[in-house]
Amino acid sequence: MECSNSVTHHPTASSEKRKEKKRVRAADTLVEGLTNFADKLCHVMEKADSRMEFIGSRLGYAHDLSAARKSLNVVLLKLPLCPDDRFSAADLIMHDAQRIDFFF
Known part of the structure; x- marks a missing residue:
């Protein structure tokens, strides 16, 4: 079969512009999607960072x-208490974290 007489299709300028616009729109959508993803990831990382700071402060x-x-x-050894009284005082103070904070 001879191909020299066959008709070849050359895209017109308007069809090329349409293709480019489609590519641009797809690229814009992709960029917008990636930007939204990056923003959400940044938000998640900020939340994780604040949680880690909270956990660190609680551990501290x-x-x-x-x-x-x-x-x-x-x-308590510096106070004039007998061993039984010192033990009772330590037991009362250590019963609650707020009491320890208050004592010191």
């Missing part, structure tokens, strides 16, 4: 509370 508080409990007996 728990560590400080543990250190205060350990030093409670040393402080």
